[in-house]
Amino acid sequence: MRKKFFFALLSVVCFSWRASAQSSLLATLNHEGSISTYYGSSALQEAYNAANHGDVITLSSGSFLGTDIKKAITLRGAGMTVDTVAHTEPTVISSDFIIDVSDTLSHRLTMEGIYSNQRVKVSTLKNAMFLKCRFNEVIYTNGNSSTMKDLNFIHCRIAEHFYLAANGSASFLNCVVMNPSQGNSETSVFSFTNCYVDNINMGHSEYKNCIIKHTSRVNGYATTTFYNNLWLNSSELSLNSPNKTNVKISPDDERVSYLNVDYNDDNDYQLTDAVRALIKGTDGTEVGIYGGSLPYDPTPTNPQITKFNVAAKSTADGKLSVDIEVNSAN
Template sequence: MKLYYTVIFLWFSYCALSQTPRIALVKPDGTTTIYSTIQAAYDASADDDYIYLPGGVVDGLSINKKIHIIGAGFNQDSSQVTRSTKISSFLIYPSAAGGSIEGIHFWNNCVFTGVGTIDGFEIRKCKFDGTLNFESTTINIVAKHNQFSTINGALTNSFFYNNVHIGTFSIGGYCEFKNSLFFNHNFSNNYNLPQNSIYKNNIFNSVNSTTCHFSYFYNNVNMLASGQQNEIYENISEQFNLIFENPGAGPPYIYDVHNDYQVKSTSACKNSGTDGTDRGIYGGTYPWVEGSIPSNPHIYFKQVAEETNANGQLQIHFKVRTN
């Protein structure tokens, strides 16, 4: 449920805020401290703390604490006021297990690394231009509402819900993929899907055959899986332009955040998921959040008066929503 707030700031308050560093470290008891750099906030953090990042370019970080880092989002359309949060890369170590990242645009690689197994981490509403790389043995990753390119490395026993995949995989398998979109902008005939995995209610951008072994395919769209000992049930084929409200120009179809990937009422994908909701990212237990807005309060509208009032005050009008 979205909550809407209207906030009126006086001019002197606005000036003070505009000069204040905007990286917030929030303790479990609500105690909040503002820092000028992500490194300073991280150095002062402890397990279970939250770090909130502003829009704009933020330095990379090595993470070896169980903390939660939340940015301003990656979708340009919904981050016009705050700007999106952009980071080159994160290095995530085993002692960060149990933490999470959300609302960040990574233009380089994000790497899970270090000695030992990384057991448990959540990735939400992030965009990865580069590779998500698992150098360390990693299990129990939960990924929701992300845009991924290539995913490589020693990842197993993990869960991918309502994501957009535009690259290929080279991971260990034993994963679950539900209600996601697969684009494969390489336009090859093989998505190189992880083996020993479960695929349900996903939509692929074209009827391609992929080699995948020992996996369970149920209720997918435009997927022809070849390989050993696969179980395939209730899969259908349907043209992209007949599935979505606005998939963009094609074929070939390219993923674009400006397109509308909600399923048409006339599509065979409508209300035909295994749970009675739509196939694709707007169905399932975790339907896609419009605009990929992160869970922290998000400014989506700003209006500044053209002049001060009789008291020398300038009114600034913000609208904020949360998901």
């Protein structure tokens, strides 16, 4: 059940120009329980500039200018899709940005409910968590010097390319991942569980309960394990795995042809009964993003800003009345 929390008549000290900035874009910054609010397309940038490690920034639906991220913050959006139940639209970061967060911090970077059709470059990042986010490209800034360690993606979509730096590691759970590749297939490690993966080309990794659309080649396949995957591939290469629990089927087979398509945000990757009958996952549930113990669901778990009203003008002492409505799935 969704609960509604109302922060009525929130008093915000503001400059006079903000009284007339009636924007539908809002960012809140939570620093040790103290809430600050920012408005407009630059709200994310302003909130980030004021944030410290461990702070939480929450964004409304809408398109925000991006900012390079060098602090271990939690960044929460309204989602990566249109939610007809919560009546929210995606939170979009409209420009490229770089992530460079020290790997010695006690806090970690967390992002949830964010949509980006731009390029995300990673310089340094360790033990980060990405939930229910949609990215176009995630790549390193330098293949040999970038740090991408213990990155975790849950219910995410990578639309074009994910490039893991040398000596890196990344795990994907119930995700859609296009063109994952490694800066060094001998030192970088991927783990995919209940994912839809296209065009794999790597070694020293693990695939379990996945749908694999295409394989160009698998470098070091002898060190890569494949458990209970459905291969949409006519090549015998897909059977050259030490593990023989996979099922290979021609991508032209009418039972799977709807899965053998280019990436589109509207593709839900739901399996038909005919496909479910082809193979089961290692846990007895279906393969792909709706199988396992945590089936794919794009709805963010964090509270979402669904509406806010700003008074027409500030009071005589420079305060502005704000009424914010937040929906929570918890």
